[in-house]
Amino acid sequence: MEENKKKSPYKNKAEKDALFEKEFMHLITPLYNFAYRLTFNEDDANDLVQETYLKAYRFFDSYEKGTNAKAWLFRILKNSFINEYRKNVKQPGKVDYQEVESYYNSDDIDEPITQDLRVDSVKDLIGDEVANALNSLDVDFRTIIILCDLEEFTYEEIAKILDIPIGTVRSRLHRARNILKEKLREYARNMGYNG
Template sequence: MIVWRPGTGRSREFEETALVHLDALYRSALRFTRNRAEAEDVLQETFLKAFRSFHRFNPGTSCRAWLFTILRNTFLNRVRDARWEVLEKDADAWEGAAESATAGPSAGANPEEEFFQTVLHGDVDRALKALPLVFREAVVLVDLEGLSYKEVAQVLGCPIGTVMSRLARGRGLLRRALREFAREHGYIKESE
């Protein structure tokens, strides 16, 4: 994980501006890579690149979008350069990543909360991780990280209309996957 030592000047400005987004970037890295160790490596490389090029960041623009752009490019470069495969066909591996990424139920949780935190959250996470990367990126950045369509368009380097269509397609694929889960577990009838 990243160990940061407080500093002065440039590093203090970086801390105040960029490090507030650390958790959101880690969650996204974990969802993109589907592997905790890879996510940590991508995140560390992202922050190193961001710190080194912080002098090029334009104050008044979205630091969050700038960081997500660096994160996405770092991830894609690692995939391309290292030629490691994102675990598309190994269901067991990404189920394990989903389980390790999700927190267990809290000690005081009632049975309903426990169900939502373990069963449903795990299935939503697995369905999300099964999405093709172009749709997963849009869903993660808009629905989970709260970026605006404009910010996501900047991060992905595509028009807002493309973000909207990828998001609609990704949400549709998620809806179908989760509907199938609900049918299999008897939460909805076959006719629904």
């Protein structure tokens, strides 16, 4: 692996392209879904995914084989999203997540948890309700739930993808889940499951 680093390890471009496609193209479905859940827009998701692959291609020589390809691509996509989309989004809607985190932190472990959320009512929810509840979360909370529960990355991989310490991964997950449960409870209540 070390020897591969300096000079280009490929015979020609066709070989490089074939390797690149083999390594990364099968990951396009989770990437596209991640992009769509970040932007809620098909065109933006297309652009983000395309940009991610072009960047990955540019940095393919520095990609170490055997590292988690999916986590590597997710990290590139998330950085592209932050660089290009979040700064373009008009500022009034911007949520400072540190602020949000400390807000939720104030209640922290003494959370008045959704006592009336029952297992049966969670299981009775339909896919659209679950998706709507997830989509209604602030982007940082939504992202961490996607990475952990939907894509099943480890805490360590999530920490690398998001450039945050593992402790922050855990506390953000905890808060995200509390808010998500609150949303799910609203759906369950509207459906009369808990009435």
